[in-house]
Amino acid sequence: DTEVTQTPKHLVMGMTNKKSLKCEQHMGHRAMYWYKQKAKKPPELMFVYSYEKLSINESVPSRFSPECPNSSLLNLHLHALQPEDSALYLCASSQVNILAGGSSYNEQFFGPGTRLTVL
Amino acid sequence: AQSVTQPDIHITVSEGASLELRCNYSYGATPYLFWYVQSPGQGLQLLLKYFSGDTLVQGIKGFEAEFKRSQSSFNLRKPSVHWSDAAEYFCAVAGFQKLVFGTGTRLLVSP
Numbered sequence: 001d002t003e004v005t006q007t008p009k010h011l012v013m014g015m016t017n018k019k020s021l022k023c024e025q026h027m028g029h030r031a032m033y034w035y036k037q038k039a040k041k042p043p044e045l046m047f048v049y050s051y052e053k054l055s056i057n058e059s060v061p062s063r064f065s066p067e068c069p070n071s072s073l074l075n076l077h078l079h080a081l082q083p084e085d086s087a088l089y090l091c092a093s094s095q096v097n098i099l100a101g102g103s104s105y106n107e108q109f110f111g112p113g114t115r116l117t118v119l
Numbered sequence: 120a121q122s123v124t125q126p127d128i129h130i131t132v133s134e135g136a137s138l139e140l141r142c143n144y145s146y147g148a149t150p151y152l153f154w155y156v157q158s159p160g161q162g163l164q165l166l167l168k169y170f171s172g173d174t175l176v177q178g179i180k181g182f183e184a185e186f187k188r189s190q191s192s193f194n195l196r197k198p199s200v201h202w203s204d205a206a207e208y209f210c211a212v213a214g215f216q217k218l219v220f221g222t223g224t225r226l227l228v229s230p
Binding site: 004006031033040041042043045048050055056088090092106107108109110111112113115 | 153155160161162163164165168209213216217218220221222223225
């Protein structure tokens, strides 16, 4: 299984709602990522989990709360979002290959994304 | 810090014609480079990658890319474009635990 799955495909929510995005992979990858992508822009990294621990938070507002309950699952909890948070949210996973010096050649596998609209 | 430049925002190619998408990177050490493709509203699919070795790498869907260290480039090529190749193409370089993406090039294919 070389797929990363994401649910739901589409989500519409009000600014006072609480919702969650889900991502799952069964490739044995121990690194998982959340990206936000606005139209006609490249993906912007939000969070990185490595061995189920948060290793990178790219200064994301606290209204986005990630969770990695196990090595196959990654959630993104949403609360009190703003209309400007409307975007495609992509999940990815990869092996953890850390080279000397800290760089990593992490080939990432992406899910199809969740299209989020905040009203 | 690593960075990637894709100088062409969009390119239009006739179906059956050859294609070259440009990518320039900035990285102090040996770079690990990728090309991804994204169809509208979809996730990203890896076309090919360069880690080391042969500087001409073959990918899926008939794509290839050539790593040129002297020019800090990793251009993507295809000898004959199909209408289904119309999509957004992203070049990326691996950084510390993350990918650094270029701004993307939108490929339009004319009949």
